[in-house]
Amino acid sequence: MAGSEERRKLLEENEGDGDSIPSIASSPSSKKSNDGGSRMWAICDPSRLPHRLIVLVIMCFLGFGSYFCYDNPAALQTQITGDMKLTTASFMLLYAWYSWPNVVLCFFGGFLIDRVFGIRLGTVIFSLFVCVGQVIFALGGLFNAFWLMEAGRFVFGIGGESLAVAQNTYAVNWFKGKELNLVFGLQLSMARVGSTVNMNMMGWLYQKIAETRGSTGYSTLGVSLLLGGTTCIFSLVCALVLGYLDRRAERILDKEQGKTGEVIKLSDVKDFPLSLWLIFIVCVCYYVAVFPFIGLGKVFFLEKFQFTPAQASAVNSIVYIISAPASPVLGLLVDKTGKNIIWVMCAVVVTLISHMMLAFTFWNPWIAMSLLGLSYSLLACALWPMVAFVVPEHQLGTAYGFMQSIQNLGLAVIAIVAGAILDNRGYLFLEVFFSACVCISLVAVVMLYFVDLMRGGDLNLSARQRSELEKRAVAEEERRELLRQQQQEDLARLRPMSAFGVRNRYLSRLGAQLPDHYCTHMSALGHRSVLK
Numbered sequence: 001m002a003g004s005e006e007r008r009k010l011l012e013e014n015e016g017d018g019d020s021i022p023s024i025a026s027s028p029s030s031k032k033s034n035d036g037g038s039r040m041w042a043i044c045d046p047s048r049l050p051h052r053l054i055v056l057v058i059m060c061f062l063g064f065g066s067y068f069c070y071d072n073p074a075a076l077q078t079q080i081t082g083d084m085k086l087t088t089a090s091f092m093l094l095y096a097w098y099s100w101p102n103v104v105l106c107f108f109g110g111f112l113i114d115r116v117f118g119i120r121l122g123t124v125i126f127s128l129f130v131c132v133g134q135v136i137f138a139l140g141g142l143f144n145a146f147w148l149m150e151a152g153r154f155v156f157g158i159g160g161e162s163l164a165v166a167q168n169t170y171a172v173n174w175f176k177g178k179e180l181n182l183v184f185g186l187q188l189s190m191a192r193v194g195s196t197v198n199m200n201m202m203g204w205l206y207q208k209i210a211e212t213r214g215s216t217g218y219s220t221l222g223v224s225l226l227l228g229g230t231t232c233i234f235s236l237v238c239a240l241v242l243g244y245l246d247r248r249a250e251r252i253l254d255k256e257q258g259k260t261g262e263v264i265k266l267s268d269v270k271d272f273p274l275s276l277w278l279i280f281i282v283c284v285c286y287y288v289a290v291f292p293f294i295g296l297g298k299v300f301f302l303e304k305f306q307f308t309p310a311q312a313s314a315v316n317s318i319v320y321i322i323s324a325p326a327s328p329v330l331g332l333l334v335d336k337t338g339k340n341i342i343w344v345m346c347a348v349v350v351t352l353i354s355h356m357m358l359a360f361t362f363w364n365p366w367i368a369m370s371l372l373g374l375s376y377s378l379l380a381c382a383l384w385p386m387v388a389f390v391v392p393e394h395q396l397g398t399a400y401g402f403m404q405s406i407q408n409l410g411l412a413v414i415a416i417v418a419g420a421i422l423d424n425r426g427y428l429f430l431e432v433f434f435s436a437c438v439c440i441s442l443v444a445v446v447m448l449y450f451v452d453l454m455r456g457g458d459l460n461l462s463a464r465q466r467s468e469l470e471k472r473a474v475a476e477e478e479r480r481e482l483l484r485q486q487q488q489e490d491l492a493r494l495r496p497m498s499a500f501g502v503r504n505r506y507l508s509r510l511g512a513q514l515p516d517h518y519c520t521h522m523s524a525l526g527h528r529s530v531l532k
Helices: 008-017 028-035 049-062 064-070 077-083 088-117 119-142 146-174 178-213 218-228 230-253 266-271 274-287 291-304 309-316 318-337 340-360 365-390 393-424 427-454 463-494 499-510 525-531
Strands: none
Touching (some): 049 178, 077 291, 088 393, 119 146, 119 230, 266 393, 274 340, 274 365, 291 309, 291 393, 291 427, 309 318, 318 463, 393 427
């Protein structure tokens, strides 16, 4: 789940240029339902706004269940470790097992949707993986079988990230241009709402079930997780309804199924520039200091700041609460100002300050967590679009796939390391470790700044400079096209003439009258026989 929503920045950039999959709103065939035959109600017409708003609502809820259940372990950290008799290192395996399949699936999720399943069937299949994984996870708690919980998280991970890719594909198929920017913002906000509701609800739900049953324990934990899994069933229903509406729109508007448009070629990795590898380092070292911390944050706030469970859950979820409204606003700010490297550097510095405040002070943690929420949102808006500035378009699919792959690899490894540090050294050493990861990310950002400066790159250009550069690039491309056409015309004039053509040209210059059907640039046996 980490970073899957940021990948939407690529699609947003492409849609802004208009070189993407035609949306239903702009399809020429969408006029059929309005111009000819019987008119449909606006709420039933796939080309009309009311119907597409209904699709948008269903599309937003499509990923609600997976985001809600992804952080179930964080919301129930004390209950899971207590009821299942786990160490923190074992507890963090629940996050590692989610990330392991996505080290590979990041390369193939789009391929499966485009070439194997199709968008509608693929969405349903990935939603089923999410549901089945959550059920297995809950049954592991119900029967006190931790290995079963691990298996459930692995299955859950198979569907989670790929479902986000399917959600993006639906968005591109139904909306376009500025509409798409808003749609991606709403999808991200709904995802963060799911994470926030989970953080603040699952502990309360566990307590209510314990009061009803009269005791706590692994069976209470299993029932709580099963009830939380109903959100995944709700998302599966949304996938089925969305598939039906998309197929209906395809039939009415005579359009094709949506595709991700991703092209993955592992051979492109050897051509990646140094700037891109530095972006990868920034990405991995930053996110491993955010998501594992949130996974372990509830107990940290309970122990260090003596919060109640409700207070600890609330402050631990503030990163997601802030991210929901802040991401679209900060994305617009980055789009309007440019200077991506500067914004990334600011985000990394603020994150470092937040971790140091949590580690070495007893200041109100709401301040540090609020800063962390803002910096997390800002980095996502500024970092992920930079990939499109340093690699050609045909390598974007490979670059983003590789970026998410190593991000999931880093999250899987650091989750295990963080759990071991907490078991052996405590939260202070853990915070120092996270701060060190952020420092590595900061060093990579500084190196990226100087590499981009020395190579004359455009990563840190202002929005105005970038717009002027794009205009010059378009003008240069048009000039090259005109030059190419002129060269082709010149070559056509200089092309050697046949003996027949030379004779005809010579006769015409002498004033000889040639038949109308003669061509001085062609040779034909019939014409040659006439000359002879």
